[in-house]
Amino acid sequence: MFSQAKHAPRTPAELLITNATVWPVATAEPIPNGRVLIRDGRIVRVGKFQSLAAYELDAGGGLVMPGLIQGHVHLAQTLFRGLAEDLPLLTWLRRYIWPLEAAHDSDSLYASALLGCAELLRGGVTAFLSMETTRHTGAVFAAAEQSGLMGSIGHCLMDETGNYPPLAVPLDDALADCDLLLDKLRGHDRLRLAIAPRFALSCAPDLLREAAAFAREHKLRLHTHASEQEQEVRLVKKLTGRGNIEFLHEIGLTGPDVALAHCVHATRAEWELLAATQTSVLHCPTTNLKLGSGLAPIPELLARGINIALGSDGAACNNRLDLFQEMRLAALLQKPVRGPEAMPAATVVRLATEGGARALGWEAEMGTLEEGKRANLIIVSPDRLHVAPSTQPAANLVFAHEPGDVELTMVNGEIVYRDGQFQHFDLPQVLALAREERAKLLRRAGLAA
Numbered sequence: 348m349f350s351q352a353k354h355a356p357r358t359p360a361e362l363l364i365t366n367a368t369v370w371p372v373a374t375a376e377p378i379p380n381g382r383v384l385i386r387d388g389r390i391v392r393v394g395k396f397q398s399l400a401a402y403e404l405d406a407g408g409g410l411v412m413p414g415l416i417q418g419h420v421h422l423a424q425t426l427f428r429g430l431a432e433d434l435p436l437l438t439w440l441r442r443y444i445w446p447l448e449a450a451h452d453s454d455s456l457y458a459s460a461l462l463g464c465a466e467l468l469r470g471g472v473t474a475f476l477s478m479e480t481t482r483h484t485g486a487v488f489a490a491a492e493q494s495g496l497m498g499s500i501g502h503c504l505m506d507e508t509g510n511y512p513p514l515a516v517p518l519d520d521a522l523a524d525c526d527l528l529l530d531k532l533r534g535h536d537r538l539r540l541a542i543a544p545r546f547a548l549s550c551a552p553d554l555l556r557e558a559a560a561f562a563r564e565h566k567l568r569l570h571t572h573a574s575e576q577e578q579e580v581r582l583v584k585k586l587t588g589r590g591n592i593e594f595l596h597e598i599g600l601t602g603p604d605v606a607l608a609h610c611v612h613a614t615r616a617e618w619e620l621l622a623a624t625q626t627s628v629l630h631c632p633t634t635n636l637k638l639g640s641g642l643a644p645i646p647e648l649l650a651r652g653i654n655i656a657l658g659s660d661g662a663a664c665n666n667r668l669d670l671f672q673e674m675r676l677a678a679l680l681q682k683p684v685r686g687p688e689a690m691p692a693a694t695v696v697r698l699a700t701e702g703g704a705r706a707l708g709w710e711a712e713m714g715t716l717e718e719g720k721r722a723n724l725i726i727v728s729p730d731r732l733h734v735a736p737s738t739q740p741a742a743n744l745v746f747a748h749e750p751g752d753v754e755l756t757m758v759n760g761e762i763v764y765r766d767g768q769f770q771h772f773d774l775p776q777v778l779a780l781a782r783e784e785r786a787k788l789l790r791r792a793g794l795a796a
């Protein structure tokens with residue numbers, strides 16, 4: 348696909364990307380015939396300049412931009428794809444998702460996460476924030492480490508036995524697991540632990556308070572779900588006498604280090620709370636449609652300066668881990684209600700890049716192409732029937748492109764995906780392992796294939 352002056356290794360110490368439309372995102376406009384110089388995994392220069400480098404990569408006129416950032420995903424659920432369709436949230440969780448998560452062992456979780464990581468890399472994702480399950484989170488770290496991705500991996504906490512006892516783990520045991528994971532990850536350059544209490548209805552107030560304290564003691568992200576559906580909000584109100592986000596706020600689960608998925612049914616007073624506390628919101632438009640949850644008030648949240656990231660949620664409720672689809676829907680969904688000028692394409696691209704970086708707490712390292720940041724970038728080909736002859740990167744990305752248009756994904760200066768090939772695994776083997784582990788998982792869960 349690329350013509351190269353010199354054949355570059357996968358992780359060159361110095362690389363000059365040429366012949367590209369370079370879009371740094373941030374406030375900058377796309378730069379035609381731009382270049383990006385990378386040294387030791389970091390961006391050294393972006394724009395139009397002359398420079399020599401040990402290796403050169405001709406982007407073939409493609410778009411070079413920051414890697415997409417997946418703001419909300421459950422890699423543990425990739426193996427559940429297509430198993431539980433057309434159900435309301437709480438039934439979907441209790442009848443399928445929680446029993447399947449409880450049936451995971453390390454091997455099935457590893458297979459699920461590796462399959463998910465492959466799909467993310469192929470779709471131009473360079474970093475993610477996840478919520479996994481209550482056990483075996485080390486297997487997700489192993490898969491993510493192998494894939495070359497960056498990520499903040501959420502160990503899920505659930506202790507309320509009223510919901511699904513086999514998945515519940517007592518608070519002290521859950522925090523001991525977090526300690527073990529932290530020990531393993533100390534000083535890891537690409538992967539971090541996040542603390543992910545599932546949602547208000549599956550966590551005792553003490554768990555939520557302790558989870559927040561643990562995360563703050565160790566400077567970790569807090570990642571949970573909030574106000575996804577009306578029924579959930581009603582139940583939280585019944586139990587606590589508070590609005591869902593109001594309750595989370597009182598218990599310590601708002602702040603610049605907190606990311607809340609969905610917030611579809613946040614009240615106006617809660618919008619102000621999210622803004623005042625600088626809490627990030629993770630917008631998952633496909634899941635909100637598929638589970639019939641509703642339309643998240645994203646323009647209203649953006650108008651209040653709230654940081655928004657985009658997420659696919661799990662493959663069990665989407666079914667694609669595809670941020671191009673989420674960008675398209677994030678833009679289109681608002682237009683019938685708020686008019687065609689709502690959610691312009693460039694704004695949506697910023698949610699999938701800068702917004703994601705901020706939600707992960709990694710905004711100094713990624714999310715834009717700027718000097719000193721990590722070389723987390725993608726090359727997207729405009730040379731496709733569904734894109735040509737448009738030369739507008741923002742409109743192309745949001746309304747036309749699809750994951751197959753990503754030609755190259757680079758993380759930390761390493762080419763981890765290129766033209767259908769993964770650097771660290773063989774796709775047919777990943778698919779075979781997923782099929783094998785899914786069959787065993789379904790038997791363990793007592794569900795038919």
Ligand SMILES: [Zn+2]
Nearest residue numbers: 572608660661
């Ligand atoms: Zn979710």
